[in-house]
Structure formats: structure tokens, C-alpha cells
Amino acid sequence: MNLHDLVSQLIIDSTGSASLITPDSSLRAFLPELVICATVLAMLFVRLFRVGRYVDMFWIALAGSIAALYFAAPWDHLGAVLTADQAAHPAAVTRMEIFTGMLVYDTFSVYVRSALFLFAILFVIFTRLSGIPDHEDSPDIYTLVLGATLGMCLMVTANHLLMVFMAVEMASVPSYVLAGILKGRRQASEAALKYSVYGAGAAGVMLYGISLVAGILNTAHIPTIALTLAEKFSGGLSAVPSGELMVLALGALLISVGLAFKLSAVPFHFWCPDVFEGATAEVNAFLSVASKAAALALLVRVALGMGVIAPTGFAPGERWAKTHQNAPATTPTSTDKTTDLFYIAQEPVTAAGAAAAADSTAEPAKLPAMQSLAPVRSFTAKLIAFFAIITCTFGNLAAYGQTNIKRLLAYSTIAHAGYMMMPVAAVVAMAGIDNAGAARGIAGLAIYIAVYLFMNLGAFAVVAFLRNAMRSEEIADYAGLVRRCPLTVVCFSLILFGLIGLPPLSGFIGKFAIFASLVDGWRAVEAAGQPGFYLLLLLIVGGINTAISLFYYLRVVKVMTIDDEPADRPPLVYSDVSLAGAYLWLITLPTAGLIVAWDWLSEMADAAARNLIG
Amino acid sequence: MLRPPDGLVADGITAIDMDSFPPPITVSHYLVVGAVLFVLGAVCMATKRNALGVLMGIELVLNGANLNFVAFGSRFLRQDTLGLDGELMALFVIVLAAAEAAVALAIALNFYNNHTTIDVDHADDLKG
């Protein structure tokens, strides 16, 4: 192995082939993020010129987000089930570790990243309508938003503990600034200070956990961690020295602190209500949707990555080389060496390398490894279930006494984080027992993320538009709004009903999918003879919480419709029939109508879950 | 100067064994220092009232973790190590910490401008 070989392998790893960028290369998979980077640079570059000062950055940001979504191409990649032949096609998305194993590119990442880009598009339009960035601020603010989105994309695709930490930082640090975006306001600066201090602390704690885990397993590459853990636990739980168990558990707990902070899971939620109240509603929408979706994806990556032997994958450029063996300029060195060097971490599963690997000899070797990881999964599932239960319950209970709509929605966000963690617990518990059921659980989570995106964005959009109209975010000031802007009240009510999860609305799909996965998980785990009671408990807690949440959401609806208008409310200047109103209709439409497209959504979600578990 | 001594064995002074004083330095010793820094930083974060003091606590926490990474990656301390991953992660953490500190400082100054105090206990406009 000499340097020249190493460098040419690096080139193949990045571009797929020595002479051109192939469809199955790292760079192609990373294209949406690169577009985001280019957009940020373009926004800065345009400002350099005198003419550029007059350009509205909104258009650049919008074009960048749309281009990113276009290159993420969920409509191409989230289709029906792939056959082995189709999977071997270079352009098909299966599991692929890109950039020497730093990131992983699969349908799940396509799905969540597409959701993030879609959100970015809607968000950019939203900020334009609500008028938060003025002409001079807009490059800074859109740069921060897109920078954070870039970090979130890395969270979704992280496959290495450094990338986990780095992605969390990349997503958080711009968010700290975003929280304090109205920098002349006391509350905003306080929110930013609290967020940054707590966030940095949580990141530090997580880093310490990462150092312990990486130190004891001698690797930071997540699939390799799973393999090492499987080897460690191959003799059963009792064969592992108790000291090592303690260090592993400690590391996992410390890492979970960082993740829980990003998820605003109780007891690391304390920043959430304060930051939501101090920051503007626009930023709240960003934090509660994009940040949460990315954090959930990261939770799935870390929990499943460490608890499950990674399924068969392809190396960048491998499929291209196979389909274009006679092509003139493929590789200077043989391609199987590529697999050999950079993908050695997947050795047990990628040894055969080709599409036939699915049924190759690697399979029998994988099963015992999966089995020996059972204690890891059980620990992780219980940890997540614990967090989910307290998060959900606390969020819903605390939302009761709130008088400020942003605080109320903050607690609602916390509660929903709890709901969304439930299927992850079920999935981790089911993996290795009922892989199909686990995949369904992931699909349920994916559906919930999609539905939640529209619901929460809509809710915060209403808050922002009403704030512009009456400078108030108190629920009491919303009284009697139905007489002033009936359409907006209808939209808001639909969104709130959706957040409860009432049947005709799309929020119901998400809840249903989640609870179904919990039932699946409970049955599968119990059938395998392991204690699955905690999954049933999750189901019960979820049900009770849904009932609890009914009241505080309905209270808002009641205030808006039944109560009389307060006498001391500032004059309300707001028309339903405006661009802002149209935006609300646009957002509410999927909330109300996605249930019609359930099949379509669930097909995409199933496709998203396809490559996560073997 | 600061090169770890590896000479004792090769130098013929093999008499120093595990039990003698001073004990050879191992990863564990580095971890203890890392843990001390981590805990000091965590307590600092929790108890300091000055926002900048809290930031300093965060720096201590990150350094504790960094020390762990370097120790885990060091060839001189044990045979089978984290390898270069340790040092590289420490490098990136240093860079990320610098970025984070810059932002946190800017936010703290902004807070100071708005509140004319740097006391985090005065950050109580938001509660409920």
C-alpha cells in the first residue's frame, strides 16, 4: 500500500471514479449540502458589489433551498421497494458510507433532509411574509438559517462520533444567534444567552461521553462501534468486566444528555420555554421543527447505529465500476481495493460487495453479532422510553398553566418530542427480533415528522402574523378573534386539532403510526420472551397524554371563538385575505388534507426506513 | 524534553516494576486529570453568576474531554489505541470550541448592552 494508492482511493471515494463524478459518489450524495454552502457564499459575495446591495437576499436563499430540495430529489429516491438489480444501479439510493465513512447516505437521510429543505423553503417565505429580517439583516439571518440547516443535514447523516458532535455544534451555534435575533430586546438577548450557555454545556457533557465511548472501544466510527460492542458482548453480558460496563453506560448517559438537550427532552428541557418566549415566533418554528427533526434523526442514527449491525452497503463508486467495467477511464487501481481499504469497517457485511451480498455468506455471521448486541439495544430502548415518558407527560402537564402562546407551544413542542421518541424506543427494542416491524416504526416516525412539520410551522406562523397585527402574544388577547379574522382562526384551530391528533386531520396519521409501532414492538418483544412492558407503558402514557393535551389546545380554540373581545386589546389590523393569509392556507392544507395522501406519504416513509435495519 | 521516556526498559533499568514508586503513568492518570477538569468546569458552570465565568467553565469541560481524547490516542500510553482519531477529534474540538466561544461572547456582550449587567441571575425576565 503506497501513498499513490491511498490517494487514488481517496479520489474514488469522493468522486466515485478517477475521471468523473459518478451518480454513486460521495460528492453527488452530498450535493444538496454543497448547494446550501454555495448559497451562503453567494449571499456574502453578492453583497460585495454595489449593485448587490439592492438585491433582496430572500430570493437567493429561496433559490438555494429549492435547488437543495431539487438535488435531494426525494421523488426519485423514495419509491417502491427496490429489487437487488435495481439497488445495484448506480443512481439508486441504498446504504452508502460516504467520505471515508464519516457520513452515511441512505433513504432515511434522503427523507429527513428533504423535509429539512422543504421546511427551509417554507421558512424563508414565512420570514419574508412576517417581515423579521429587514433588508440589511437578511443576509446575516438567512446565512445563519442555512448554516444551521447544513448542520442539521450532517446530524441526519452522521456516521462517526466526531461528526455527531460537530453536526450538533453546527446546528446549535447559529441557532443561539437566531434566538437573539432581535438584538435590541432584553428578552431576546436573555433567550440567546440562556440557550448558548446551556447548549454549550450540554455539548461539553456529550463530548465527554463521546470520549469515554470512543476510548473504550478504540474507534469513533459508529458501525465499527457496533461491531466492537458485538465482539465485547459475544460472551453474554456477564462476560464483560463490570468496570467496562460501567464506563459504557456512563458514556451512553453522557451522550444522551447532549441528545436530550437537542430534543428538549425532560429533564434537559429547561431552556426550551424560556428561549421560545424570548425568541421570535419565526425562530421558534425553526427550532421546534427543523432542529427537532434533525435531533430525532440523530437519535435514530446513534441508537440504531450502536445497537444494530449496519446492513449491507455499497462503497462509493463501486456500482458504477461494476456497471461500467468496459468504460474507458474508470480507476487506476483495482476497485476491490477501494472496498478493502476504506470500507474495511463493514468487512463482515460488505465482503461480497455486490448486490448479491444480501444473501451471501456474510448473513450467518451477522446474526450472532446482532444477537450479542441485544443488551445494548435493551439498555438504549429503556433509556429512550424513560426519557419519552417523562418528556411527554411533563410537557403536557406544564402546558396547562401557560398564558403566553409561545410558551404554550414550547411545552407542546416538548410533549411532541416525547411522542416522537416513543417509536424510536420501540424500534430499538424490536430490531433483531422483528426487523420488518422495526422498519415500520421508523416509517411511523418519518410520517410524524412530515405531519409535524406543517402543523408546527403553521402554528408559529399564526403567532407571528398575529404578533405583527397586534403586538401581543398573550392567549387572552386572542379572545374573540373569530369575529375579526375568521379564516385565520379556522386555520389555527385545524392546526391545533391536528396537534392533538384528532382523527380527520393528518395529525392523527402520525399518532396512529406511532402507537401502532408501540403495539408492534410490545407484541414482538413479548413474543421473543423479553420484558416488553415498558413499551406497553409507553402506549398507555401516550394515550393518556393525548387526552390531557386535548384540554389546553381546546382552551386556545375556545378563547378565540367563544370569548368576547377584550376591551383593552390594541387595535387589530389584520386581514385574512392577504399574502400572509394565503400562506396560512397553504400550510394548513396539508395539515387538514394529508390524510387523503396517506398512501403516498406512507410509501415514502416506508422507503425511508428501508436501509436502516438489515 | 517533553518526549515521554521510553528508556527505562531499554536502558537496562528494568528493576522498576509495577509496584514501585513512582508508578508508570497510564491512560487512567490522564483520565483523572480530565475528569477533574470536567467536574471543575461543570461545577463552575453551575455556580458562577458571571456569564463569562460560565463560559470559562465550558472551556474547562471541553478541555477535560480533549485530554481524554489525546490520552486515548496516545501511542505512549497503551498498545491498542484510538489512534489518530483521538488527536484529530481533539483538534476539531478546539476549533469548534473557539467558534462557540466567539458566539457566546458576542451574545454575552449583547446581553450586557441590553441589561447593563453580566450577572446571569438577573436573566429572569423569562420564567413560568
Next chain:
Amino acid sequence: MLLAAIDWHALLFLLFALVACGFGAAVLLTSNVVRMAFYLTLCLGATSGLFFLAGAQFVGAMQLMIYVGGTLVLLIFGVMLTAQARFISMKTGAGEWILGAIVGSSLLLLLVRAGFSVESWRLPRLDRDKITLAEGQTSTAIGLALTSVRVDKLSAPNEKLKPGMSGYLLPFVIVSMHLLVVLIGAGYMARTKRLGVNRATDRPVAQAPPRDRDRSFFVSAGLASGMIVNLLLAVGCCWLVAKPLAITGNAAPTNQFLLQLAKAIDAAPSWLLPTLGLLFLANVLLLVVVWYWQKWGVVGLVIVPLVMAFLIASTSLGQAAAVTIALIALAPVVLLILLLCSGRPTAWSQME
């Protein structure tokens, strides 16, 4: 043989560790923020000494350069900017101290126990003389690893578990993007407030528009008829989707125009008709919007026919059809705009 017998590693380690921990504790214990920063400097300097000692020279120098020389200077800068006399020393309450001490010491105990609980961490490396230069001095290897060429783990004992075949090119590149974004953010936060801020939240609430707006009968009639026509067209599209026209057979329309239409629809892709129906519906909504005095509705009314034309042009129906449709659909819009701009006061001037 005294000097030679001293374990220099242990001695220097002890020195640096004591300095690091001691000044770390001093950071915690002092309440004067400037001294805190000074102690932190010494603490982090000693930590970099420990990095050197562990053989990570590059990381040690980096720590000195970026952490101590950059980050801490920045922190001290912040301290000075906020160092009003009453903020220099802020005392922590006794209760917090006690709580902090209890929690901290138990956490420390746990972590120290963890540090000694793994065997491979506890045992020193005995064959240090086997360390090659390539392994021991790492700046070249780090440079290679930052360009994704890892030379340190080419030969792990267990082939299957060769850990960390991870080149760090991507983090190295992407962190620059992060730094750029973060610097912009920090600059944004640290900039002084500008005059003439024009954000929505900083403007006074807009005055209520005049309520007594009036519109000529022709405008109202045009809008209403437009709504009806568009609604009918939308229904028609839906009906065509539900019951496609037969081109041949008994049910085939005898009317030549209808036959042409049926053939055109048959030739078009299946998504075209529903999309057109939706666009007609959108037109209805936009007309409602115009009814409610919104200018953007007119813009929408212009855009929708163009979108229709574009969609049709992109199918096999051809550009001639597209242009025809666009002209037919735009004509009433032009008429509407003319109507809006006529009269005194013009309806247009009253719109928002």
C-alpha cells in the same frame, strides 16, 4: 544514577497535572473574573503541556495557539468590556457552593472510578521502544489524515475490526463553512444597533385602512363572473378526469371541436388535467383575493395563465396550443386590470 532513574514522564506529568488541576480549581474558587481568566490561561497551558507529554505535539501547539492565544484572549477581551467594578467579583451563595461541592465530588468520584475501571487503561505500555517515529511524531500523519489518508491504522491486528478507517477531509472542509457562518453570526450580535431599523416587529402597528372603499359595478361584475367561469372550468376538468371523453366508438363526440379536444386530452399526460383543474380553482381563490382588495391577487391572476401555458408547452400538445391558451386566459385578466385602473378613484389605488 539518580537523574536517569527518575521517571521523567511521571515527574512532568505530575507537574503539569498539578498545575492544570490546581489552577482549574482556582478558576472555580476565585470570584474575581479577571483572575479567573488568568488562572484558566495557566490551566489550559498546562493541559497543552500534557498534550505534549502524551506525544500529541501538534494538538499541544494548536491548543496554545487557538485556545490559549485566541479563545482566551477573546474571553479576556469580553471581561474587560464588561468589567465594571461591581461585576468584577460576583460571589456565589453558600448554598450553591455546598450543592456544587456535593454533586461535583460525587461526579468526580464516579468518573475517577470509571477511569480506573478498564484494564487496558490501567496498564502502561511496556514496549515503548517499539514505537516507530511514524507513530510517535504525529504532525505528518495528522496532515495526511486531514486529507483523508490515514496511515496510522493500516495494520491493526484484527483485520475485521480495523478501526477508524476514517479520513478527516470532510470535517476539515466543512468546519470552514461552520466558522464562516458563526463569524457572521457573532459579528451580527456584536455590531451596534443601527438606526432606522425596519423590521416588522419594530414598526408601529399599521394604521387601519380606510373602511369605506367602493368599487364600480363593472369591476364587481367582472370579478363575480370570473369566479363563476373559473369554477365551471375547474368542475369541467374534474369531470373530464372522472369520465374521460371517448375518442372512438358510439360515445365519440360528433362535434368536430369536441373531438379535437378529446384527442388533445388523450394525447396529454395524465397529470395535466387535474393540474389545470387545480389552477382554475386557484384562479377562483385569487379572484376572491382581489375582491378583498389585495393587489397580489392580480399578480397571481397573471401568473396562473403563464403557468398553464408553460405546462401545456412542456407536453406533446405543442407550443401553438400553449400560446393560444395563454392568450385566451390572459385576455380577461387584461380586461380586469383595465377595469381596475379605470374610474375615479381607481379601484387599484384603494387596494393593498
Next chain:
Amino acid sequence: MAQFLNVEVFSRLAGLAGGSVSADSWMGYAAAAAIHILFLIHVVAVGALVFIWLERKVAGRIQDRLGPTRVGGKFGWLQTLADGIKLIAKEDITPKDADPLLFKLAPYVSFAASFTAYMALPFANGWAAQEINVAVFFIVAVLGLEVFGVILAGYASGSKWSLFGGMREAAQVVSYEVPIGLCIVVPVLIVGSMNLVTIGEAQVGFFSNWLIFHDPFTFLVFFVYFTCAVASVNRAPFDLAEAESELVAGFHTEYSGLRWSFFFMAEYGSMFLVSGLAAILFFGGWNGPIPIFHMIGWAYEQGETGWRITGYIAQVAGVLNFMLKAVLGVTVMMWVRWTLPRLRIDQVMTTCLKYCVPLAAFCFIGAMLWKVYDVSSPHDLHGYTYGRSFAETRENWVLASEDNASRAVGNALRGVPESGTTEAQANSNRTSPHAHASVGRGTPDVTAPLAAQEVN
């Protein structure tokens, strides 16, 4: 450690005096260390004495005066010494409002930072207190710490003039670290090493081999480096931290006596250091314009082992050479100081951010392209790499990292003798004055036993 005063010389001298000290013994080690420390302290402390005298003479000449003439004969040789004695005798004042601890510590922090950087500075081929693999980086990093002393002094004095001085210094030094880093990367890029000894030895031969003549970009970047270096050591025209016409005396307004003189030692120490760094990075370091000692065969050849008196003389001549270049740099700084007026703080920042950084970045990219496209230059470093390309040098790292078996094969292919016992390697390492060369050769060098290596 300490090949400065080679222990073998020491042991021979001891032998002449009737004693016997083995080079490998702890006494040899301790003696070498002590001598080395003494030497460095003298470079800094005595250097400062000489430089202060020199500064006065230069200032006098530039202003058409004579400068000091009385103490110590015609040229006022002993003026600084007299001043020093006066300073020691002065009362050590701590202002009432000062933070006493930090006030007292600040000068030492400044001095210690400056002095620590000397640890990695080679004075001749291999003659460095500690040959650090990342020496350039280390020196720049440690020099950046000097600012702490100034900031602390500014803050702790309890005087607003001092505080202003400290703040200015912080802003200035942090800003100028960026272009300095970019400038230093250019020679590092060309030589392919951050080891100062390697960089110096890469320029062996006639003066056309000096890196400043390597290509137009290095030529340009030297001037950028020198400008930034002047700013980073806080010398006029960038001496805003002390700006006596605005801030009384800036950060050291409140200092007197010995503490005050420590600041000056730090300042002159840093001046010598950045000039020395410039000499190594751009002006061939210890290599003279004409390689006389190489021509007559006295200088140590690459890879040569063993000690000989002629080689030693060549090394000492190298030291003198290096010192001469560094002192020349210091003199130029003095010349600049007494010629140019002081800049305003905004001009300082403009110089840094609008001129130095883009220029340095431009030079960096230019030098990189020069290297990538292999444009010919007066000296293409073939002598240094023995005709091997840099890729090959790097490749040795890959080879050296592989397991023992394949390493042996690789060495055999390269004609490197089978490594055999570790002892043989330790020996070759110990006795080589060119320990760095092993990096270039890619020998799977075994870190030698501490005593053996360090004593040497």
C-alpha cells in the same frame, strides 16, 4: 537535548582537568541542560542589554545625535548596564487601585512566554533546545501568549491608560496572528515540514537557495511577514499599546524598577525571536551566503554521525551566522521605529485586514500553485530531498506505518539496511547531528532510550 555545547566537549574538558564525566551519565545530561539554559538566558538577557544600547545608538544616529557616549568609554557600551543597576535600585511601586497579584505576575508572564519560544528555536543545524516536530507552529503559538502579560498588566494596573493599552494590544495581536500564520505557512508549504531544522537545512548552499529567492511569492511574503512581525511584537509604528504620546506609557505606565525591565526583556527577546524566525524561514538560517564550510568539507554532511572538531567549528560558525542575520533584522526594526510615525488603531486594523491578510493569502495560493505546477526556481530543494519527490517522502510515512514485515520489505526495496536491532538504530539516532534527517529518509526510527538520546 542540548547539542549546543556538545557534552562530549564537556567531558573532554573535564578529562583535561583530571575528572571523568561520561557523556551518557546523568552529570553529562545535567551539565548540558544547565549550560543550555544559561546560554538561552544569556541570549535573552544579555541580548536585551545589547539591543537597548543599540536602539539608543541607532535612534541617535537617525536623529543626527550621538546617543550614549559616557558610560564605558567612547561608545557608551555600559550605558544599559548602568541603567539596569539603576532599575534594580529603584523602588518597586504597586499602585493603590491595582490588583496586586496580577500586577506582580504580569511582567513574568510576558517574559516567560517570550523565553519559552526560544526552546524550539534552532541556532544551528540541530542545535535547538528541543527539536519539536512542529517548531514553527509552537513558536508562533507561544509568542501569541506574550499578549497575556500585556493585557494583564493593562488591566491590573488600575489605570485607564494602562487598560487602553492592554485592550489595544489584545485587538492588535489577535488580529495579526492571522496574517503571520498565513505567511509562515508559505515556507512550510515549500519545504514540506514544520520542523525548523529541516527548513533551515533545506536552504543549504549558495544564497540563491534561500527561500526568499525561491519564487516571487516568497519574496513578497517575507515583507508581509516582517510587517506583521513588527506589529505582533508591538514595535513602532504599531506600538499602540504603549503609545506614549496618547497613553502616557500604555500598559506599563504604572510599572517601575525590575518589573518594568522584564517587559523590555520580553520585547527585545521577541524581536530577536521573530527576526530569527525570519532568518530561518527566508534567509537560510545558519547557512551563510556562500557555503564555505561545506566547500572545505568541515560541515557535517547529511546523515553523518560522530563528533569532530571541524564540524563543531562549522556549527559554531553557523550560530554566528544565524545571530548576525537575526540582529540585522532587529536593527531594521529599530530603523523602522525611528523613521515611521505611529499609526492610528484603525489604520493598524486596516493594514492587517485589508492588506496583510489578502496579500499573505495571495502569496500562499501563488506559492501553492508554484509548487503544484512545479515551476522551476533557483533552488528546487533536490539537494535536500536527495532527488526524491515530496510525495515519496510522504510515502515513507505510509510505509513506516505498516506492520513490521512489510516495513522490512519496503526498506529492503529502498536499499535501507535492515533495521535489525533497535539498539543499532538508537545509536545512529543518538550520534547523528541530523536527527531530523531520519524523517526525510523515512527510516522507521525508533525513539531512542531517553538517557541516550537526551544526553546527546
